[in-house]
Amino acid sequence: MAATRTPAKFYTPLAIGAPEPFRALPVRIERMIHFVPPHNEKIRSKINSIAAQVDVVLGNLEDAIPADQKEAARAGFIKMAREADLGTTGLWTRINCLNSPWMLDDVSEIVASVGDKLDVVMLPKVDGPWDIHYLDQLLAQLEAKHGIQKPILIHAILETAEGVNNVEAIAGASPRMHGMSLGPADLAASRGMKTTRVGGGHPDYSVLADQTEGETDRGRFQQDLWHYTVGKMVDACLAYGLKPFYGPFGDFSDAAACEAQFRNAFLQGCLGAWSLHPNQIDIAKRVFSPDEKEVAFARRILEAMPDGTGAVMIDGKMQDDATWKQAKVIVDLATLVAAKDPERAAAYGL
Numbered sequence: 001m002a003a004t005r006t007p008a009k010f011y012t013p014l015a016i017g018a019p020e021p022f023r024a025l026p027v028r029i030e031r032m033i034h035f036v037p038p039h040n041e042k043i044r045s046k047i048n049s050i051a052a053q054v055d056v057v058l059g060n061l062e063d064a065i066p067a068d069q070k071e072a073a074r075a076g077f078i079k080m081a082r083e084a085d086l087g088t089t090g091l092w093t094r095i096n097c098l099n100s101p102w103m104l105d106d107v108s109e110i111v112a113s114v115g116d117k118l119d120v121v122m123l124p125k126v127d128g129p130w131d132i133h134y135l136d137q138l139l140a141q142l143e144a145k146h147g148i149q150k151p152i153l154i155h156a157i158l159e160t161a162e163g164v165n166n167v168e169a170i171a172g173a174s175p176r177m178h179g180m181s182l183g184p185a186d187l188a189a190s191r192g193m194k195t196t197r198v199g200g201g202h203p204d205y206s207v208l209a210d211q212t213e214g215e216t217d218r219g220r221f222q223q224d225l226w227h228y229t230v231g232k233m234v235d236a237c238l239a240y241g242l243k244p245f246y247g248p249f250g251d252f253s254d255a256a257a258c259e260a261q262f263r264n265a266f267l268q269g270c271l272g273a274w275s276l277h278p279n280q281i282d283i284a285k286r287v288f289s290p291d292e293k294e295v296a297f298a299r300r301i302l303e304a305m306p307d308g309t310g311a312v313m314i315d316g317k318m319q320d321d322a323t324w325k326q327a328k329v330i331v332d333l334a335t336l337v338a339a340k341d342p343e344r345a346a347a348y349g350l
């Protein structure tokens, strides 16, 4: 059996003076994690209006930030976190990976300066629970040192073959775990997949329709390259009460394909995705807010079965305890969306 802390010790703070870990995740709507490059002053100056449009603002310090801008990005994130008025929008940062020359200063300086404003640290290239244990301990020491009252959560990027192998142990590594995002670009490289794309499908990953005599034009059906990993991640996350996310979609010019990829993830259980470009914000809102008609139908199920048991027919469709639970997932999500998004609240009648 893998070595894990006993139930008695699992929720004990890892440093004297650090806050108690959460027993259950704070309830928040996180349909998109919107990436900003914090060394860019122009973007920083617009942060309040960006924050008003998204559920989470993430200051990215890792990949896509040039090596000679890493310190400027860290300093820019601290400035932005200090000055911004984010309202109910979450504040996250993606730090550099554990073996990089920047990670220790990323965490130490950010927690020291703005640890009381930071909701979540996104940790890239997580290979196993040992990576989470290290950051968990470090965060506890820094929280204690700087008098942080609210525990800072950890969100792991699932983007190495070893990480996918260890996904369940990563999910269970600490009560500080918030969730995970699929990182299709690094994962493709780590696995030796033959693609240069950042997420999405690939025209060569397909199946052919059956051969029929005289028919030369056989149908070809593209498959979802990420189906297996998303499924594995969703099961690991939900088994541990964490939140699963699809990550980046790199082709900003193909909104339809981005929407299809996000929607597959949503239907499989993911609660959000990354937005790397402003035009992906509305796509994520559309996909990760439940559909109005589904919400209306789900509400009818809940109303028809007030105590959640028995069986009823609605529009010729059988409903029982299991569909009542499905309906509750949708109505609970709609209620969360409605609290943040007045237009959708009206459409849901909530």
Ligand code: GLV
Residues within 6 Å of the ligand: 063, 157, 159, 182, 183, 184, 185, 186, 187, 198, 247, 248
């Ligand atoms: C994200 O970090 C990815 O590698 O896809």
Ligand code: MG
Residues within 6 Å of the ligand: 063, 124, 157, 159, 183, 185, 186
């Ligand atoms: Mg990556």
